[in-house]
Amino acid sequence: MTTAPSPRALDHPARDQIRLEAVLHALSDPVRLRIVRDMAREGAELSCSYFDLPVTKSTTTHHFRVLRESGVIQQVYRGTAKLNALRGDDLDALFPGLLGTVLSAAAAQAARAGGTLPADA
């Protein structure tokens, strides 16, 4: 059985439609930043259920939509699952080093907090 993308395709900005301001806004929320850190660490497509977030399901859906509509992540339906992946190649082509620098900054901040932040649970 194949896992081809379902016809329920979701809207994504093309690479040249991605705006720096929207990317920074997407990354400026603690829950969204945590999602992005998890995705960068795993380096694979992840379903929304992978993420154990301290927010409601509808809020989670909202955060994933902001990440998708800003161009930070790609969401694809495979069967009944919605899978998420970072658009690292697109972001690096547009804004070299930005995603990596933000991820390093987030790691540094978490380390200074002694790993006690919810984002590091």
Add this chain to the structure above:
Amino acid sequence: MTTAPSPRALDHPARDQIRLEAVLHALSDPVRLRIVRDMAREGAELSCSYFDLPVTKSTTTHHFRVLRESGVIQQVYRGTAKLNALRGDDLDALFPGLLGTVLSAAAAQAARAGGTLPADA
């Protein structure tokens, strides 16, 4: 006549109170990003009146307050002028390379737009 800071000191976060999420939020607005780019280019303390922004005075004041409260800029009264400077040293100490990467990304985006964005007027 000296230009010592007036007693009307404004609240700023200490270096260790600066949060990555707040910095990214501050930089995620086109007008605020333009202010930061102008300040980085000039490399000196600038009064709010230096900036020719396409927004009202009260909106301008709001944007400067967001930049100050997030830790991106320092605002000091000197006589009747409120002078603004980037907190580049603080940001680089906390989040190495972040400000420079965002500024480079903003410049790249502006260049792709052919310099026709309002932010480059």
